[in-house]
Amino acid sequence: MAVPEQVRKEADMAMRTQVSHWGRTRLLAIAVLFIWTLIALVLPFVALLSIGSQFDGAGAYTFVSEGMLILMLALVIWFTRRQRGIDGRFAMVEED
Amino acid sequence: MALQPYGRRDNLKSMTNAFWLLLGSVAAFVVVMMIFEFVGMPKPAISILFIIVTLIIYALIGVASRTLQIVEFFVAGRRIPAVFNAMAAAANWVGSAMILGLTGSLVFMGFDAMAFMIGWTGGFVLIAVLFAPYLRKYGAFSVPDFLAARFGGVGVRLCGVVVLLVSGAALMTAEFHAGGLIFSRVFGIDFQSGVIATLVIVVFCIVWGGIRGATCTQSAQFVVLAAAIVLPVTLFALKLTGNPFAPAALAGLLDQIGALEAGLGIGKGNATTTFGELKRIAIPHIEAFANYSTVEFVAISFGLMLGTASMPHVLMRYFTPTSVPDPRRAAGWSLLFVVVIFSFLPVAAALVKLTILTEVIGQPLSGLPEWVAEWASQGLVQVSDGNGNGRIDLTEFFMAPDAALLALPQIGGLPFVMTAIVTVGVLAAAISTASGLVLAVANGFSHDLYYRLVQPSSSTAKRLVLARIALIGVASGTAWLAINRSMDILPLIGWSLSLAAAGNFAVLVLAIWWKRCTRWGAIAGMVSGFGLTLAYLYGVRFLDWQPVQGLGELSAGLIGVAAGFVVAIGVSYLTPAPSRETAEFVDDIRVPRGQSFMERERAAERIREAGSTR
Numbered sequence: 001m002a003v004p005e006q007v008r009k010e011a012d013m014a015m016r017t018q019v020s021h022w023g024r025t026r027l028l029a030i031a032v033l034f035i036w037t038l039i040a041l042v043l044p045f046v047a048l049l050s051i052g053s054q055f056d057g058a059g060a061y062t063f064v065s066e067g068m069l070i071l072m073l074a075l076v077i078w079f080t081r082r083q084r085g086i087d088g089r090f091a092m093v094e095e096d
Numbered sequence: 097m098a099l100q101p102y103g104r105r106d107n108l109k110s111m112t113n114a115f116w117l118l119l120g121s122v123a124a125f126v127v128v129m130m131i132f133e134f135v136g137m138p139k140p141a142i143s144i145l146f147i148i149v150t151l152i153i154y155a156l157i158g159v160a161s162r163t164l165q166i167v168e169f170f171v172a173g174r175r176i177p178a179v180f181n182a183m184a185a186a187a188n189w190v191g192s193a194m195i196l197g198l199t200g201s202l203v204f205m206g207f208d209a210m211a212f213m214i215g216w217t218g219g220f221v222l223i224a225v226l227f228a229p230y231l232r233k234y235g236a237f238s239v240p241d242f243l244a245a246r247f248g249g250v251g252v253r254l255c256g257v258v259v260l261l262v263s264g265a266a267l268m269t270a271e272f273h274a275g276g277l278i279f280s281r282v283f284g285i286d287f288q289s290g291v292i293a294t295l296v297i298v299v300f301c302i303v304w305g306g307i308r309g310a311t312c313t314q315s316a317q318f319v320v321l322a323a324a325i326v327l328p329v330t331l332f333a334l335k336l337t338g339n340p341f342a343p344a345a346l347a348g349l350l351d352q353i354g355a356l357e358a359g360l361g362i363g364k365g366n367a368t369t370t371f372g373e374l375k376r377i378a379i380p381h382i383e384a385f386a387n388y389s390t391v392e393f394v395a396i397s398f399g400l401m402l403g404t405a406s407m408p409h410v411l412m413r414y415f416t417p418t419s420v421p422d423p424r425r426a427a428g429w430s431l432l433f434v435v436v437i438f439s440f441l442p443v444a445a446a447l448v449k450l451t452i453l454t455e456v457i458g459q460p461l462s463g464l465p466e467w468v469a470e471w472a473s474q475g476l477v478q479v480s481d482g483n484g485n486g487r488i489d490l491t492e493f494f495m496a497p498d499a500a501l502l503a504l505p506q507i508g509g510l511p512f513v514m515t516a517i518v519t520v521g522v523l524a525a526a527i528s529t530a531s532g533l534v535l536a537v538a539n540g541f542s543h544d545l546y547y548r549l550v551q552p553s554s555s556t557a558k559r560l561v562l563a564r565i566a567l568i569g570v571a572s573g574t575a576w577l578a579i580n581r582s583m584d585i586l587p588l589i590g591w592s593l594s595l596a597a598a599g600n601f602a603v604l605v606l607a608i609w610w611k612r613c614t615r616w617g618a619i620a621g622m623v624s625g626f627g628l629t630l631a632y633l634y635g636v637r638f639l640d641w642q643p644v645q646g647l648g649e650l651s652a653g654l655i656g657v658a659a660g661f662v663v664a665i666g667v668s669y670l671t672p673a674p675s676r677e678t679a680e681f682v683d684d685i686r687v688p689r690g691q692s693f694m695e696r697e698r699a700a701e702r703i704r705e706a707g708s709t710r
Contacts, residue, residue, distance in 0.1 A: 029226070041397075048384050058347045062346045062442075072431060073435050076221055079225060
């Protein structure tokens with residue numbers, strides 16, 4: 001009777017691990033989407049305020065045209081690394 | 097870049113070797129052609145040689161990637177290393193219509209064109225976070241395949257196929273049109289023949305190896321495309337500013353443009369700003385919201401981002417990586433490669449505009465640069481001294497926006513080889529995007545409709561024959577549409593992305609991230625989202641409806657996405673919850689390791705077949 005009990009415990013553990021892993025994954029996804037919204041929505045307008053002031057219009061244009069692309073890229077790189085960390089913490093990493 | 101039937105590290109090594117060989121060959125070829133130009137080879141011969149050599153490379157890669165295996169044809173055996181998948185995805189996404197349209201928009205629309213750049217890059221973040229690894233874990237051949245497995249039944253698959261066909265057809269038409277223009281310009285043939293030439297090249301590249309062949313040729317096309325943007329823009333920027341890193345020169349160029357614009361009074365007065373399809377410089381380069389309101393700008397950005405993340409031919413790219421976490425890396429690499437190209441386009445636009453303002457505006461008709469007369473003879477530039485003052489004023493110079501990038505090397509006084517490089521680069525973009533789209537749509541016919549719904553027992557050989565016939569049929573049909581099209585390229589792109597977002601985005605998010613979503617919820621969400629957006633687009637385009645809250649053709653997808661979420665969630669709550677098997681399916685695709693769902697199904701089927709034959 002010990003074997004089925006052990007199997008049941010292992011299955012429960014695997015389920016809890018999976019649930020915890022998914023919870024962390026979901027939180028990270030929400031965080032990334034929030035930052036993505038800031039980059040796509042807020043930053044262009046912050047930059048535009050300085051265009052309006054004519055203090056550094058060219059710099060603001062450059063920030064929106066080049067800087068935002070780099071920020072999006074940095075966000076994806078950061079997300080990939082964080083997600084890999086989460087996968088590793090819950091033993092979900094698949095070796096290449 | 098032929099894939100050999102061995103492990104993934106060997107694939108990476110062989111593809112990496114082939115990549116460096118290709119890069120070295122392209123560099124050597126460019127140097128040789130520059131020498132030929134120096135010794136006096138005629139320009140038409142240079143152009144034709146460039147095009148023929150690159151087309152031969154694509155064709156050879158396509159033939160070398162031929163396969164008789166279903167898994168290789170539809171998902172490249174899932175052995176594509178992330179970086180090459182990403183290169184192919186970037187080439188797949190950055191079409192000629194996009195780069196020509198974006199550069200022209202940056203020249204003539206000012207800051208507002210940034211909405212397109214934000215939209216066409218931000219979508220990759222959504223792919224990496226929301227979709228890529230989960231689609232890969234399932235192991236589908238297509239988006240409708242995944243939806244059918246998640247929700248069951250025929251209805252969802254049919255809805256997915258309709259979204260795939262309609263959104264793909266619109267974008268394919270734009271790319272075939274662009275390819276037709278380039279062939280007709282270089283070879284002096286009529287536009288219809290140019291479209292047919294594009295059709296032949298696209299089919300030849302992918303008919304042998306399906307997505308395996310497409311991945312290899314698209315990786316090569318990305319190299320050509322990147323060279324076509326980076327090299328001429330770098331040389332032009334170096335010539336004008338002394339800065340070898342073009343994106344870093346942008347701020348300085350903008351300052352010069354700003355000073356000239358202030359002196360010329362750009363943005364003042366009511367003189368007409370268009371001459372047919374040609375436009376004149378009428379908006380200060382960094383002025384924001386001259387074309388779109390704030391709401392429209394934001395709506396276009398978000399609409400295009402959601403559309404980018406929903407395009408079936410883009411998502412299909414993430415079925416092919418070697419492992420489940422690889423699609424996230426592939427999406428990151430894709431974004432890097434897209435950023436490399438897009439970061440040079442604002443510089444290209446600034447260089448073109450600055451040169452026009454200094455060498456054309458205010459100059460006598462007899463003192464204009466050679467490129468003005470050459471492009472005027474093709475109807476892409478219009479100059480006239482309408483007021484008889486002996487100079488070309490701001491209101492007397494018009495240019496086709498799409499010509500800005502193509503004419504950049506000549507405007508910059510660069511060697512003709514650079515013009516040829518830009519031409520083959522734009523052609524590579526047209527072919528690569530068209531190839532990906534044709535494959536995705538042909539997949540919809542042969543795999544989703546015929547194999548999954550009509551003849552599930554058909555043999556591998558028959559499926560491959562049908563896939564190839566579908567490929568040729570889809571490409572031919574789209575070529576016909578391109579020849580007979582009645583819409584401009586930018587609206588076509590808008591329709592494609594809006595319909596893809598409206599039909600796919602909500603249901604894909606809910607399929608992966610909300611277990612409670614039911615089959616009827618998914619069908620209702622797709623039908624309502626897609627139907628509403630299609631009706632809205634049709635009304636705005638053909639029935640003169642007034643856009644609601646500034647939602648035009650580029651942002652209409654937002655209506656469908658919102659409707660899709662609301663309806664799908666509402667109907668899901670009104671219908672019985674999904675089964676335990678469905679819940680386990682969703683749990684399984686959320687685990688980023690192990691065999692894909694489909695691989696386990698196929699292995700189980702093989703065991704069952706082996707057992708039944710004993």
